[in-house]
Amino acid sequence: MEILKNIEAIRKEKGIKQSVIAELLGVKQPAYSHCINRSEDIWFGKLLQISNILEVSVIDIITYPQKYVPETDHCNSCKEKDKIIRNLNEYIETLKKKK
Numbered sequence: 112m113e114i115l116k117n118i119e120a121i122r123k124e125k126g127i128k129q130s131v132i133a134e135l136l137g138v139k140q141p142a143y144s145h146c147i148n149r150s151e152d153i154w155f156g157k158l159l160q161i162s163n164i165l166e167v168s169v170i171d172i173i174t175y176p177q178k179y180v181p182e183t184d185h186c187n188s189c190k191e192k193d194k195i196i197r198n199l200n201e202y203i204e205t206l207k208k209k210k
Contacts, residue, residue, distance in 0.1 A: 117175035
């Protein structure tokens, strides 16, 4: 899943070790690594926790390496915003199916 790849790319970009994130999430490093490498869906609560640890927004994780386009950029942002909304809606539907 792209979100998991994006989390790892951001983590590496920031120079944060997996063990640090695992500790802050309250799990062991192998458990964190397994979660990231198994390429399955991640629960929104965990995604939110990881975004806080990495000090980035959830939307920036989802759209990485692009940053979320602020509303003030009207010329080029409409297509990007639509793509972001579609990605979020797909992710929400995936989470609903997991319940």
